[in-house]
Amino acid sequence: MAQVFALPRLSAADFGDALINPELGTPEGAVGPDGLPDVKRFNVYRNNVIVSLCEALGETYPTIKALLGDEYFAALARAFVAEHQPSNPVLIWYGEEFPSFLGAFPPLKAYPYLEDVARLEWAWLQSYHAKDCEVFDPAALATIPPTDLGGVRFQRHPAATIVASEWPIWDLVKVNRFKDGEQSQIDLSVAQPVLIVRPEFDVDVRVLEPSHATFGGAVFSGATLGEAAETALEIDSGFTLADCLSNFLSNGALAGLQTKEPA
């Protein structure tokens, strides 16, 4: 039997494109009770998608939101969402590209610290959700002869990260996100590379000496203590391995000794 007329078949691809690109209008085949398209009805879905993703970004980046204000942040988040939709339904993994998006956003050129602040917030969230793991017990180091210490490799604690920065990123987060301190007290000429740790359930942020940040970065990427100390000494001749290692150990940044050489 020949078909008299073809019903418009609306595909997920066309539905999805129309969600993200309002200029495409209301897709044919998505109708109200009279069988006709209705833009306000379709806009409920558009709004749900865009607003919920913007809100997810706001929850991940509260400092950026506080610094820019709700209205500016909402517009910025919309611009980001238009370019970057999540690929995964787990939204704690959405928005990793937001820091570099901020860094490359021309209207915000005068605020070059925003990108690093956002990196700190991304790292904070990943630390919050990282795998549970005991921190390394420093007593276990007693079994290693001091002369062998330089050859030791550590495993990074799964919730520990270093965020390198030339800006006072922790002061900016402390004041604007945790409402601790005064905006006027922030000195933009101070560099604050940070160590983020979560020994149990609460995330801690520690400002590091630049040489300690260099050392930690090397240890976390698999260098021996000796190799890491060498890179730290290059930027600070006063660096001492014992002080720096005890700083990382007492903050719970390390999980255990690496028994095998990394491939």
Place this chain on the structure above:
Amino acid sequence: MRSDEQPVSAFGTQAAVPNRPGAGLKAEHVADILQSHPDIGFFEVHAENYMGSGGRPHQQLTAIRDIYPLSLHGVGLSIGGENPLNKDHLARLAELNKRYEPGLFSEHLAWSTHETTYYNDLLPVPYDQATLIRVCDHIDEVQDVMGRQMLLENPSTYIAYAQSTFSELDFLIEITRRTGCGLLLDVNNVYVSCTNQEQSPAAYLDEFPMQYVGEIHLGGHAPDMDEAGRPLLIDAHDRAVDDAVWALYKDVIGMHGALPTLIEWDNDVPAWPVLLREADAAQEILRRAENADLKAVS
């Protein structure tokens, strides 16, 4: 193992969700709940909020699960999607199911992912033959991987597909018949969708296949209007349950008896006592239905 022995559980309380009210678990309420141990039947969580590897969310959920039965509610599996299910996501659901031993597991008749984009909304599906086959295949896969029955939730919709050839009810009935899945009856979704589609919610509920229903949802909606000035209700979960929805719920329970009943309040989340009061209101309706049952028997 003797047949009357319960399997060993890691938790201090039973897995089975009772025919009582429950509440959607919100992180901001956990401390209050753990301190006051409110008299409530169960808690329901959005699975996607517990898909991180560790940390505070899992610590809190473990503490809650030790005292209350749990219902695991997925919002991101995209069962109505045109593409195959996301295997990694399904594996994460199965992992949570194993870890927390929920008494109920549910997902939606909706799609949210297409190709590489996750839209973070429960989008409607056309009720046609091709979609029916796909949805049933996906539900078979879910029940297979998770090793349990799932409940499928009726959607809230703002549009209909011109290409649909089934009514929503016939579509749902056909899915349960083919897959053996149960249904989650969201009474607020019924009210929202029927109003938006200019149908009678009472007539829809009269024909709902209650024998498959394992859980009920109640939530708040926001009133609006479409371009043509017709009422357009938004399933916002941002306020108390509407009186019209309470009335429909009362009829359903009066007719079919008590069922696990979840209060959903996901946006503009109120203080815990406000949410608990909503659950108490459901408890009152469940109790009255039970009393009426007893009277009928004696």
